[in-house]
Amino acid sequence: MANSLQAKKRIRQNEKSRIRNKSAKSEIRTLTKKFNALVESQDKAGAESVSRELASSLDKAEKNHLFHRNNIARQKSAIAKGLAGIQG
Numbered sequence: 001m002a003n004s005l006q007a008k009k010r011i012r013q014n015e016k017s018r019i020r021n022k023s024a025k026s027e028i029r030t031l032t033k034k035f036n037a038l039v040e041s042q043d044k045a046g047a048e049s050v051s052r053e054l055a056s057s058l059d060k061a062e063k064n065h066l067f068h069r070n071n072i073a074r075q076k077s078a079i080a081k082g083l084a085g086i087q088g
Contacts, residue, residue, distance in 0.1 A: 021064075021066055024057070024060070024061055024064070024066055025061075025066065027057055028054070028057050028058060028061060031050060031053060031054040031057060032054060032075070034050050035047060035050045035051055035054055035079065035082065036082070038050055039082040039083070039085065039086060042086055042087065043086075044083075044086045047082070047083055047086060048083065051079050051082075051083055054079060055076055055079060058072050058075055058076060059072070
């Protein structure tokens with residue numbers, strides 16, 4: 001157990017960060033699944049709206065160093081390829 005006040009504060013801060021990061025990652029996973037389902041069903045309008053929301057969430061995650069920037073770039077590239085693959 002932490003003895004110093006500084007160590008105790010770090011424990012509190014780390015717990016807040018962990019919860020915040022978990023929420024953001026969960027949101028990204030949910031939006032990704034939703035986007036992939038819309039691409040599978042060839043719903044171009046729905047996929048475009050979800051892709052904008054997903055790209056925004058990914059950019060925020062990158063800004064907060066939640067994922068590596070190359071990981072974000074790879075995911076955004078996959079989003080673009082998914083949208084391009086929709087006929088109609």
